[in-house]
Amino acid sequence: MITSPLLTADVLTKPMINVVSFLKRMRLESDSELIDLSVGNPDLPPHASVIDELIKCSQREDIHGYGNFDGQPVLLENIQRYYRKRYQAEVAKNQIHVIRGVRNLLFSIAYIFVAPGETVLIPSIGYQSYYLATLFNHAEPYLVPMQPEANYVPEVWTLPEDVLARAKLLYLNYPNNPTGSQITREQLTRIVEVCRKYGILLCYDNAYNEIVFDGLSPISLFEIPGAWEIGIEITSMSKLTSLAGWRIAFCVANESIINYIWNYNAVTDSAVYDGFQIAGAKALAHVIEHDDGKRLASIYRKRRDIVMSGFDTAGITYYKPQGGFYMWLNVPEGKTDMDFAAEICRKAQVLLTPGSYYGESGAHNVRLSLTASEDRLQTAADRIAGLI
């Protein structure tokens, strides 16, 4: 029998992998009434100009081969314009690498920069790839606690000296999936200082960058002094420009860090299709010229408010999101996250993600994704409220 030394029974039964089959089972048990709010799959279409550009690209004969691995010039230029406009930061072309979505890169980073047995700092509640990338690379995850009172930010400056001394990599993500929290500039500054002091690579996953609420402004890692020394910032076009299926994203770091990634990807991956790169450049241009991130944020803020007001009336408690497009609900005392999600699915026909998917510390919560119309979210909130 063929077996995998990586995907052992122990790994396969971890909630981070197990929850995926739980969600599949729930979907199969349900009927067409199901409102699936388990996945963060943007439901908004890209701008019409982006589709027009893609159609034009598809009719060109010269760009159907392997894509431009160095990045289409128009895309690189628009990434530079984007950084300038959004964050007042100057980025050189050799500090940018265009990638096929963020997810693969999160794994590659662990392979490239961490040796087996070395320590990776992982927020105790977070996007599952951080923990799995560490595990798959036979490195040592060190889970950094997060508390709602500190915006669910891992206060790495409080970690023991010996842990910091052996840490090689820290993953961070704000606006945060799954909690909806946003980091402050002060917190990020303290984290950058720690990473510089101990030579820790800071992987700043800015997948939801512009989706912030209530007067907050988007934050780039490179607004923070010294961040260029130790940081890499990843921006996904899945959420910002609603192009999740196209698999297009980009990372920014100093030239040396980018070169490591470039060399690794050059032998393990291929470039994004040129049509997606050129139309993706159009999408970024639209964001830059029309301040489209603000429009996006206001759509998700309205959706958040609809769900919050339904839950407030019913006495359902949650962490108030400051950004991103998720809500992090508390599971009632005495229930597990899986049981609670299964009950909501069976009785209310709304599918939510059990919080342990994001780490064992998430086992007292479930995550609701705001990627559905206002009407559907209202119905979902009413149905869940009806159960309580």
Ligand SMILES: Cc1ncc(COP(=O)(O)O)c(C=O)c1O
């Ligand atoms: C925090 C975070 N990082 C990365 C990703 C993946 O982004 P991409 O679609 O670019 O792979 C997601 C998607 O849900 C996410 O929530």
